[in-house]
Amino acid sequence: MEEYQELLKKVISVEHAESAIRVGMLVLVMLPLCFLLANWLRRLVTRRFTAQQGLVAGKFVRYSSVIVVTLLVFNELGFSLAPLLGAAGIVGVALAFASQTSVSNIISGLFLIAERPFEIGDAITVGTTTGIVLSIDTLSVKLRTLDNRFVRLPNELILKNEVINITRFPIRRLDLNIGVAYDADLALVRKTLLEVAEKNPLSLMEPNPLLLFTEFADSSVNILFGVWVVQNKFVPLKNSIIEEIKIAFDENGIEIPFPQRTVWVRDSDADQLTKQQG
């Protein structure tokens, strides 16, 4: 028993006890304090700037504090930091080779944060995916699609592809491609379409609607009709104005043609057909 107590005294010296307390303080007090600071900073930056900047600021403080506390803990435990950092460098190079995709995503994420092509809450289209940005993280961007699915897009993919930010500007143009019959009075078509746009309360009076006769197509004269709308009224306008255009065209006798093909049957073929049928 006495031997055991002697051994314990050797192991738990005063120095070791002080070191253990300091490590405990670092892990149990300083780290939570840093996390609290990170949360507070995130909220503050979000309130004053944007949600994305708040997220970045919070993560920066959180990750930095974890690194600093880890280094301090190693120092307290008696590890020399110089060889540790050297080893970390070598390990880092090895890891970088092994995880090129992840590193590429991280660097792409930094570019995305710096360039800010979109922010949290924006609606974006990347390739065939359209959704609302939920978060912009170190490795990926998370979206909620319009049919409420969760999509994770690697940052590298976003950096390499065309990104359309649908909600960056407060208003946008709704383009409708309309075809009218060749016998339609084009002046009447123009007047009718502009009246429909003017009467629809969701369609903005200014900027003026765009009306462009685009081509003489196979069965119709094609028109590009663009009306401006505020972002959050895009779908209601699209629904209402198409219905209103159809009603207005019907009232004014303007035909929306469908593709037609006239088939001529040669006389000899017609005779043969008649014989077969007879």
Added chain:
Amino acid sequence: MTSTTSIWKQQLEFDTDGQINFACGDFELHCRSINREIQIAKAADEPEWNRWTVRSSSPNFSIQPHLPELAVLCEPESQFCVVPGGETRFFIEIPVSIACIADDFLLAEYPTETLSHTWFGELEKGELCYWIRTKAQLAPSESPSPKLAIAPIAVENQSSENLEISRICLRTSGLCLYLKNEQLWTSETHLKYQGGAANSKVKINDGTPDEAKGAKLIAPAREKGASGFVARTFRSLIQITSSVFED
């Protein structure tokens, strides 16, 4: 048995059937009180009732005219010009909204006219407004519809260049609404143009306009302290960037 009210009153009493039919020009609103619930619907063949549960079974119910919550972009029917040193004063008629209030709580606002929206400013940044085509008459209409508020606007061109006015953006949030002889009036807006590069000044006069002396304040400005503000007001060749104007 229902009562028909066509004037602005501080407080309205539900009739024995618990109904109020409110008419303002061609705009009609049906209100009814059932137990502790107020139901309101715009006049229609099949009215769509909106319902509110209120604090008491006999709430203090009132209907007030309010100016639209968005700024109003007015397009004069004919573009007009104010020469250097010139002054003009004209009148614009703005359709009001009907605010239904129970026990000092705003239940809903119903626009008496469905106004088209428009955009004032750049494509990247601007302001959503209501759109009104106006005659910009030099004298107020003799008998406008009771649902229209007359807004006097004075423009002073202090610059050395012509002030061509094709659009006027009137920010209604700073305007008070007054009532005189069943006619609604807004505060007067005074604009001083000092040239394209220089700041111009916008001031909303305190009190009633000259034409409505003795009118009663019926709805204060939506934004308190907005008697002077920084804003673009005209759109033509000229943009007015207004500075805060001190009395």
